[in-house]
Amino acid sequence: MVKVEFLGPISRPSMEVDIANLQELKTYFKEDKELQEWLAICAVAVNDTLVCSLDIPLSLNDKISLLPPVCGG
Amino acid sequence: MLELHNGPLQVEAILTSWYAQIKDKNFGAFIPFVGIVRDEDGIEGLSFDIYEPILNSWFNAWQERAKAQNAYLLMAHSRGDVPNHTSSYISAVVSPKRKVALKMINDFVEDFKANAPIWKYDLVDGKRVYAKDRSHLLQGHGLLKADA
Numbered sequence: 540m541v542k543v544e545f546l547g548p549i550s551r552p553s554m555e556v557d558i559a560n561l562q563e564l565k566t567y568f569k570e571d572k573e574l575q576e577w578l579a580i581c582a583v584a585v586n587d588t589l590v591c592s593l594d595i596p597l598s599l600n601d602k603i604s605l606l607p608p609v610c611g612g
Numbered sequence: 613m614l615e616l617h618n619g620p621l622q623v624e625a626i627l628t629s630w631y632a633q634i635k636d637k638n639f640g641a642f643i644p645f646v647g648i649v650r651d652e653d654g655i656e657g658l659s660f661d662i663y664e665p666i667l668n669s670w671f672n673a674w675q676e677r678a679k680a681q682n683a684y685l686l687m688a689h690s691r692g693d694v695p696n697h698t699s700s701y702i703s704a705v706v707s708p709k710r711k712v713a714l715k716m717i718n719d720f721v722e723d724f725k726a727n728a729p730i731w732k733y734d735l736v737d738g739k740r741v742y743a744k745d746r747s748h749l750l751q752g753h754g755l756l757k758a759d760a
Contacts, residue, residue: 609728611730
């Protein structure tokens with residue numbers, strides 16, 4: 540299972556999903572209309588590194604983080 | 613050096629501590645930036661969430677850039693609520709030469725605003741309101757959005 544965590548203002552508990560890559564996660568979230576609004580503006584990190592491709596293979600215990608727009612300071 | 617504090621930053625104590633750490637290291641310039649929460653648009657203050665793993669790697673990458681120019685970075689940021697007229701953010705650059713530090717503090721703060729994984733909320737009537745309109749999209753955003 541892969542852990543998915545929703546950071547900052549998304550305010551959702553983390554979850555575990557059985558997926559092999561990010562493309563499968565994209566499909567998994569397809570019907571979640573509320574989350575789609577966040578997904579349009581969220582960046583994605585795999586094991587705390589931001590990624591820009593869906594073709595990244597995932598392994599057991601990998602962690603995916605969704606990062607909404609940021610504003611420190 | 614990166615410090616995270618719960619609530620508003622104790623500016624005088626932090627700057628005094630930083631100065632004590634660097635004053636005998638033969639740096640010629642110590643250039644701090646202190647961010648102070650302004651009373652505007654009826655807010656009572658700001659509030660912050662931080663994702664520490666990526667913040668640490670972002671900061672460490674900057675520290676390496678600073679090191680390559682014989683400079684050193686210090687940063688402190690608040691978690692949670694920070695009332696108006698108190699500080700949520702301090703950063704500083706020390707370097708042998710003034711010009712390096714002046715340029716770096718600007719570049720560092722700009723990149724901090726654009727990329728540090730910190731989420732800001734306005735405090736309005738005691739509630740947190742995500743400052744979405746003032747926030748910056750990160751690289752690769754929208755990757756998981758369903759195709760139209």
